[in-house]
Amino acid sequence: MTRMTVKKIPALKDNFMYLVVCNETKNAAIVDPVEPSRVLEVAKESGVTLNKVLTTHHHWDHAGGNAELFKRYQEDASLGQLAIYGGNDDRIPNLTNPVGQDDxxxxxxxxxxxxSTPCHTTSHICYYIESAEDKVVFTGDTLFLAGCGRFFEGTPQQMYDALITKLSALPDDTKVYCGHEYALNNLRFGNTVEPNNEDVLKLLNIAKDADLDGRRAMVPSTIGQEKRTNVFMRVHESSVQKFVGKSDPLGTMQALRAAKDKF
Ligand SMILES: [Zn+2]
Known part of the structure; x- marks a missing residue:
């Protein structure tokens, strides 16, 4: 048996929650539990002790279940203690354990x-886990399959730091578990930016075929796959720079996001 299991739980219209289980101890954490009843059901079915919440950021479709889940633990002592992790931000409900870079x-x-990947929100956190067999990262609304989050509370420089300096530095075989299923639309945009990128085209065709069942088919990606197919991870490539008429990675990041916002 491998040391870690990640269970993908679709929520709302296109969100993902993830149950992360240590198979040796049966301890578990839940990433962005926006549907608390569903989370408790899956934890019970899986026979695990769920005692931690990992919040990626304060938006309601990610952190909006924290208060209800916390309340359920307070009402039912048999569930034990629940610790809620997230960036240091009073907009994250019931935050008990604020965290920052390299905590x-x-x-x-x-x-x-x-x-720490501020930009989509100022206190956005991605969570990286490395075990003997597996490496995974939960990227919330910072990095999506073939896309990235909107720059609501940050700058192109911050998204550059997040995607290029930090996340691109993770091992290529790191599995990427993102906050939403936006693969099809993102890959269509990627194909528009880089029509000659065969890897994008290949994935786009898979995403089209997977249309109805896409929430099961496309995620997780890997860091290596994103470097080959995610135009926001490819702002150093001349093909991507050419599309937005820029010659520098930062200007490209900014113009690319603006183009995607209108796509
Ligand atoms: Zn968000």
Missing amino acids: TLQIGNLKVRCI
């Missing part, structure tokens, strides 16, 4: 490292 925490024997 670590444990899910049973699994070690989680926090990666």
Whole structure:
């Protein structure tokens, strides 16, 4: 048995929640539990002790279930204690454990490292876990399959730091679990930006075929796949720069996001 299991739980219209289980201890954490009843149901079915919430950011479709889940734990002592992690931000409900860049925490024997990626929101956190067999990162609304989040509370420089300096530095075989299923639309945009990118075209065709069942088919991606197919991770490529008429990576990041906002 591998040390870590990640269970993908579709929520709302196109969100994902993720149950992360340490198989050695049966301790578990939930990423962005926007549907608390569903989370408790899956935890029970899986036979795990759920005692941590990992919040990626304050938006309601990610952190909006924190208060209700916390309340359920207070009402039912048999569930134990619930710790709620997230960036230091009073807009994250029931935050008990604020975290920042390179802070670590444990899910049973699994070690989680926090990666601070301000831009979509000022306190956005990605969570990276490396075990003997597997590497995974939960990227919320910073990095999507073939896309990135909107720059609501930040600058192109900050998204550059997040995607290029920090997330691109993770091992290529790191699995990427993002906050939403936007693969089809993102890949259509990628195909418009880089019509000659065969890897984008290949994925786009898979996404089209997977249309109805897309929430199961496309996620997780990998960091290596994103470097080959995500135009926001490719702002150093002349093909991407040419599309927006820029010659520098930062200007390209800014213009690309503006183009995607209108796509
Ligand atoms: Zn968001």
